[in-house]
Amino acid sequence: MSDAATTDPAARRREAGEFLRSRRERLTPSDVGLPNGFRRRTPGLRREEVAMLASVGTAWYTWLEQGRDVRPSNEVLSALADALRLDPTERRHLFVLHDRPTPGRCIAGEERVDEQLRRTLDSLTGQPAFVLGRRWDVLAWNRAAEVVYGPYGRLEGDERNALHMVFADPNHRRLLVDWEVVARASLAMFRADCARYAGDPDFERLVARLTSLSPEFARWWPQREVARPLTGQKRIDHPTAGRMLFEYSSFGVGDPPDMKLIVFTPLDEEDTAQRLDRLLRDQPL
Template identity: 40%
Template sequence: MTPADVGMPPGLRRRTPGLRREEVAQLSGVGVTWYTWLEQGRPINASPQVLDAVARTLRLDAPEREHLYRLAEVPFEAAAQDLPRRVAPRVQDVIDALDPLLAVVYNARYDVLAANPAYRDLFTVPEAGAIGAPNVLWTLFTLPEETCPVVHREHELPVMVATLRSAYGRHVGERAWEDYIRALSAASPWFARLWASGEVIPPGPRVKTFRHAAVGDMRLSSQSLSIDGMPECRIVVYTPEDERSRAKVAALRERRERLWPPTLTTENPAP
């Protein structure tokens, strides 16, 4: 940025085309000494309001603003509109092409951003009204045990909560995360107890057993893939672990095509 970009005179004997420290400080409404200490990484108390003022002065975009917060060791709270609610069409095309393998896009909070038909054959994740998004953890913890699609939930759900806590460390103090943890704790005492335990596990591949009323149990291994341009979001692909499970996944697909046959024209698209 140059002085002209912010309506300031260029001045004389400038050694750099960009803004000087005193100019950034003036435009941000902070003292030059304090701003110098901020640049130097000294242990000062930087409030979110002051960091936002500096970010506006420097015209930082969302990733740059978040990076500034991290450098200042201040909890970063993304605006509601910054939370991903959907994926780009090309990402949806990728997971659709993986059918008959089950594929879904999660963010770090286990919100379901997209899923392919094979995933929906096994598991429908409704929107959780308390957070305004379909969330797999919310669904698993609020379903009655007899209808939960995850077998051995007493082992699997604690692992998911520990994985969630691993991601939570990057979002401490953010309203969207704090409200989510508080609401799910109120909805599920079991989740509240697991969360209070403080267990942390990094995400990784696992073999899980799922149950569907139409075909019974099936063992699926999960593998996560990162997505360019969507930090902390991942495509999770579930692959049958044995031939019996592969046959059951195929049976679910045949059931779907029998109940909802693909349309032959674009004039009457399938629901």
């Protein structure tokens, strides 16, 4: 299913053509590694230059800008987005206008949690919360998460990964009262997420490591179960605070939302809020 509405496809094609034209006109030849050549009568790149950069025919690209019903493939839209130097928001807009699902793109480089999101984490003083990256690495966390699930600060590399903690960290495993239920659900959600990054060496390394460290992971991973992000409850048996019950929710953050904000809200059962308050008081800052 695409992100676009199905009403009036002709109007959407016309808007897509105007969008392409506007992006073409903002670029100069030097922006895309082409010589400036002779003086230009119109701003930006010529249509034939965009067509060349995207490896499509000039006439076909002209029809696309004119809003004709030529139905470009995902591969062609990606090539045009690259040729026109579209940012992630513009790329998604182009795909939506053409009634195409935006393909997942693995974004290279280090993931960063901005200050606004960190302030949101810190404001959740009575709710454990953390941010997961695209590979489920724990990128940031608040103090409540540290005292319940930590110590994140002492974990390095693959160890500070939510799936690794569930399957290969015995201390974290002991926290989870319903470990098998949590582990199976986590594995299915992770597989659904990592489909966008098939072949990524960081994902493959994590899967290989967990396969070697966890018999359960090695047995369940080939079953290829998938699940969407869930909300639900998680029971914790904390070594000092005892039993606690949390309701958890997952929120996509970023653009595209490759990161997730996971929030655990204490429930009335097991006096969870009071137990969490004592933990926060007793643990040094």
